[in-house]
Amino acid sequence: MPIAFVTHPQYLAHDAGFGHPERPERLRAVRDGVARAGLDDELVAVAPRPATKAEVEGVHDDGYVEALERFCLSGGGRLDPDTGAGTASWDAALLAAGAGLSVVDRLDAGEFTAAFCAVRPPGHHALANRAMGFCLFNNIAVAAAALAGRGERVLLVDYDAHHGNGTQASFYDDPRVAYVSIHQHPLYPGTGSALETGAGNGQGTTANVPVPPGATGDVFRAAVADVVVPLAEVFHPTWLLVSAGFDAHRADPLTNLALTSGDYADVTSDLLALAPPGRRLVFLEGGYDLGALRDSTAAVLVALAGDRLAPEAATSGGPGRDVVDVAALVQSRVRQHRADTS
Numbered sequence: 001m002p003i004a005f006v007t008h009p010q011y012l013a014h015d016a017g018f019g020h021p022e023r024p025e026r027l028r029a030v031r032d033g034v035a036r037a038g039l040d041d042e043l044v045a046v047a048p049r050p051a052t053k054a055e056v057e058g059v060h061d062d063g064y065v066e067a068l069e070r071f072c073l074s075g076g077g078r079l080d081p082d083t084g085a086g087t088a089s090w091d092a093a094l095l096a097a098g099a100g101l102s103v104v105d106r107l108d109a110g111e112f113t114a115a116f117c118a119v120r121p122p123g124h125h126a127l128a129n130r131a132m133g134f135c136l137f138n139n140i141a142v143a144a145a146a147l148a149g150r151g152e153r154v155l156l157v158d159y160d161a162h163h164g165n166g167t168q169a170s171f172y173d174d175p176r177v178a179y180v181s182i183h184q185h186p187l188y189p190g191t192g193s194a195l196e197t198g199a200g201n202g203q204g205t206t207a208n209v210p211v212p213p214g215a216t217g218d219v220f221r222a223a224v225a226d227v228v229v230p231l232a233e234v235f236h237p238t239w240l241l242v243s244a245g246f247d248a249h250r251a252d253p254l255t256n257l258a259l260t261s262g263d264y265a266d267v268t269s270d271l272l273a274l275a276p277p278g279r280r281l282v283f284l285e286g287g288y289d290l291g292a293l294r295d296s297t298a299a300v301l302v303a304l305a306g307d308r309l310a311p312e313a314a315t316s317g318g319p320g321r322d323v324v325d326v327a328a329l330v331q332s333r334v335r336q337h338r339a340d341t342s
């Protein structure tokens, strides 16, 4: 069954500022990854529609949405020290927020086994009321909120090297969306301790695995096996959404993790077992080395097609297994506590 590849020329028009690492060339590298994946007929281009304001407001405050529109359309500038936007960014942001929504109906209809949304700007740091960390709207959260709103149980796994603080905050007390992040610590934005496990009715539906610099692919796979899988076994997801940041690659200039494209292939394949075909949505987040973006995109697309492409060998032996053990223990204690008190 084919895979949807969702992208739009307007994503190239978003300009985060001169010399900014989150640059349009990133999507050209992703395009090169498509070619490298060699999937030909199996990959179907899908043009996204813009999200409506009501859909964006499933995650963001209406005051923020209005303010961002005014800011962009009056010429833009800096929204925070890391995050810039220009006039063209408004349409790009709405099209990025709409990417997942655009393809859900077609996934429902059985047209595709999965969708890869190659969007800019990225989304997982964006908070309800402000832009942050290169992100304007939280694209994956908009899709997750829409799915949860129609009764789905959404498992959202974020393997970007940075903690997806915006996504976590969106669903921290929401039992319909489980959020698991594997990320480098210490690193921007500084959130994502293993002790952040959700609140209220969402207690136990957030998990964090903050791995140290140098962590390798086997550590990420252990986090999937020991933290994500046990959570999924009690959560029973009907959809899998992945925040695919490729900045955990060892070549990335902003981070210090040690993954390769081969590791991205394996981690993605491990995750795909957690939701049925046709219920899998992948969003591009970060990733700032163009070669790593190309190879990792190729590896993930081939994984979505049910095959394996490892442009570089998988890695093992780095630090962080102890952190996985701690996160797994925290999760099992939270589940035990919930069972005892319910």
Ligand SMILES: [Zn+2]
Pocket: 160, 161, 162, 245, 247, 285, 286, 287
């Ligand atoms: Zn990142």
